[in-house]
Amino acid sequence: MSVISEGNVRGESLFKDISADGEDWQPTEIESLCMNCYQNGMTRLLLTKIPFFKEIIVSSFSCANCGWSNTEIQSAGRIQDQGVCYTLKVKTKQDLNREVVKADSATTRIPELDFEIPPYTQKGALSTVEGLLDRAVAGLEQDQPARRAADPEVADKIEEFIQKLKKLKEVENEFTLVIEDPSGNSFVENPSAPQKDEALTVSMFKRTVQQDIKLGLRADDDLEEEPAGNDKEDLRDEVLSFSTNCPECNAPASTNMKLVQIPHFKEVIIMATNCDSCGHRTNEVKSGGATEEKGTKITLHVTDPSDMTRDVLKSETCAVLIPELNFELGMAAVGGKFTTLEGLLKDIKDLIVSKNPFICGDSGTSDRVEKLKAFGEKIDKIVAGELDVHFVLDDPAGNSYLQNVYAPDPDPEMTTEKYTRTFQQNEDLGLNDMKTEGYLEEQ
Numbered sequence: 001m002s003v004i005s006e007g008n009v010r011g012e013s014l015f016k017d018i019s020a021d022g023e024d025w026q027p028t029e030i031e032s033l034c035m036n037c038y039q040n041g042m043t044r045l046l047l048t049k050i051p052f053f054k055e056i057i058v059s060s061f062s063c064a065n066c067g068w069s070n071t072e073i074q075s076a077g078r079i080q081d082q083g084v085c086y087t088l089k090v091k092t093k094q095d096l097n098r099e100v101v102k103a104d105s106a107t108t109r110i111p112e113l114d115f116e117i118p119p120y121t122q123k124g125a126l127s128t129v130e131g132l133l134d135r136a137v138a139g140l141e142q143d144q145p146a147r148r149a150a151d152p153e154v155a156d157k158i159e160e161f162i163q164k165l166k167k168l169k170e171v172e173n174e175f176t177l178v179i180e181d182p183s184g185n186s187f188v189e190n191p192s193a194p195q196k197d198e199a200l201t202v203s204m205f206k207r208t209v210q211q212d213i214k215l216g217l218r219a220d221d222d223l224e225e226e227p228a229g230n231d232k233e234d235l236r237d238e239v240l241s242f243s244t245n246c247p248e249c250n251a252p253a254s255t256n257m258k259l260v261q262i263p264h265f266k267e268v269i270i271m272a273t274n275c276d277s278c279g280h281r282t283n284e285v286k287s288g289g290a291t292e293e294k295g296t297k298i299t300l301h302v303t304d305p306s307d308m309t310r311d312v313l314k315s316e317t318c319a320v321l322i323p324e325l326n327f328e329l330g331m332a333a334v335g336g337k338f339t340t341l342e343g344l345l346k347d348i349k350d351l352i353v354s355k356n357p358f359i360c361g362d363s364g365t366s367d368r369v370e371k372l373k374a375f376g377e378k379i380d381k382i383v384a385g386e387l388d389v390h391f392v393l394d395d396p397a398g399n400s401y402l403q404n405v406y407a408p409d410p411d412p413e414m415t416t417e418k419y420t421r422t423f424q425q426n427e428d429l430g431l432n433d434m435k436t437e438g439y440l441e442e443q
Contacts, residue, residue, distance in 0.1 A: 027060075034063035041065070055250070056124075072123035074104070078247060079215055080184025087201040088129070088177045088188055095199065096130040096169060099189040105215060106181035108132065113164055113175075119182075119214070129177060130169060137165050182211040191368070194352045194375045196328035203428050204316070204331065244273065251277035268313060270338055285313060285336035291429060292398025297417040299392050300341075300402055305385030307413075308342035311403040317429065318395035320348065325378055325389065331396075331428075341391065341402075342383050349379045396425040 027044040034041040041063035048056060062069040090096065102108065104124040108117040117136060125135070140162050147155035168175055179186050184204075190197040212218040239258045246253045253275040261267050269286040300307065314320070316336045320329040334347050353376040381387040393400045398418075404411040426432045 027058075032061065034061075034066065034068060036068035037063060037066035039063065039065040041068075073101075073126055074124050078245060078250060079217065082184055082204040083180070083182035083207050083211070084184045084186060085178065085180040085203045085205060086186065086188040087203075088179075089174060089199045090129060090168075090171060090177055091174050091199060093169075093171050094191075096128065096133075096171065098129050098191060099126070100128060100132060100179070101126055101185070101187040102132065102179060103181050103183055103185040105183045106179050106186045108136075109178040109180070110168070111176050111178065112173075113161070113168075115161075115165070132177070133165055133169055137162055140165070182207045183215055194372065195326050202330050206430065246273070246275035246278060246280055247282060248280040249275065249278040251275060253277070268338065283338065285315065285338040291431065294398060294418040295394070295396040295421050295425065296398040296400060297392065297394045297419060298400065298402045299390055299415045299417070301413040302341075302382060302385075302387075302389050302391055303413055305383075308340060308345075308383055308385075310341045310405060311338070311401075312341050312344050312393075313338050313399075313401035314344060314393065315395055315397060315399040317397040318393055318400040320344070321392035321394060322382075322389055323392070324387075325375070327375070345379055345383055349376050352376070396421050397429055 027046040030043045030045065031040050032043045033039075041061055044060045046058040046060075048058060057074045058071070059074070060069070060071045088095065088098070102122075102125050104122065105119050107119050109115065115136075122135070122139070125131070127135070140158055144155055144158065147158065179188060188200060188202075190200055207215075207217075209218065239256050241254050241256050244253055244255045245251065253273055255271055255273045257269060257271045259267055260270050270283065271286070272281070272283045274281050300310070314334070314337045317331045319331050321327065329348060329351075334344075334351055337344060337347065339347070353372050378387060382389055393402055402414065404414060406412070421429075421431075423432070
């Protein structure tokens, strides 16, 4: 505890950016018991930071007596605001090489085999799709000798299932891999980035009370009770402040929140966090109203550098598209933001180019790095007004906004389209199971 206290006093971060340089940055070594031969082995701990995965603890155990070794990762960062679900259609052997970050709170499923690995039954891992299959096979094979002695019939059925898992690696038939993580700290690589990955679907979801309890966000006896009374305060002229933790360094910080009326649109809630420890600043926007009856698709033809100064409200449910670049950014990728068009484009560039863990250090292949750098240069040209493109905001919830500089007259370079949501879009927004009529009569 004294080492941690000293580091905090000096203002040094325990978690450093992952790098192949830093020769003075050595892992912590702890002598510990080997669970294979019960002799003493060595555990090495490395505290580091990976973009998209926040802070992690990489641990490696090796035993010099029996040769047994084990590696695992644990998330040391904050739990995300929403859970995440990755659905990957594995069609080719190249898909088996996709890098995967699987947190220990994640559930892994292969629907075609009716196979599921429940949460907290495996440690977190940084692997590939093929590595996840190999790990599942190794787990099933581990106790096969004992099963054959105790119940040969069960052992034969499990062996048959193991062969089905091994056959998946041949990819003779397409199969689906689902990773659902309520902590939001799992990740599946998109090798086509920054283009849309047709084989990968990413959706965000609100955690249940049971999932919050499992993650330690609620007490076991926590009840979801609404506070008594229906008194409402007018918050439009008041800035509310509450304590939180910095998303970068996890130090105590404060978040300011205010209800704002956007002209020719609606009310939104703007939240801003400023960390005095590391200087990190962030802002987030939440819709102050209900989900609209129809979705909204706003298309702006960028013809002049002055378009970069237009105000943009991008909600969490909004996707961003630039057809000329064959680019699509899914909902919740950069969260809710109230900024300018230039600010949003720079955030997109930072997300895909500057903070992409799969192009940093040893993990980045030359062709992938060059492709993403070229994409970043195209974003710079759009900001400078040197590239003629269309910028599209597609929000199924209808809670996004792009400033009309000609308001209240129509904008000749901007079109706004209202559309009926699909069943899947309603499912992602949690509307299919929402009952708003007649529920009082059933109570």
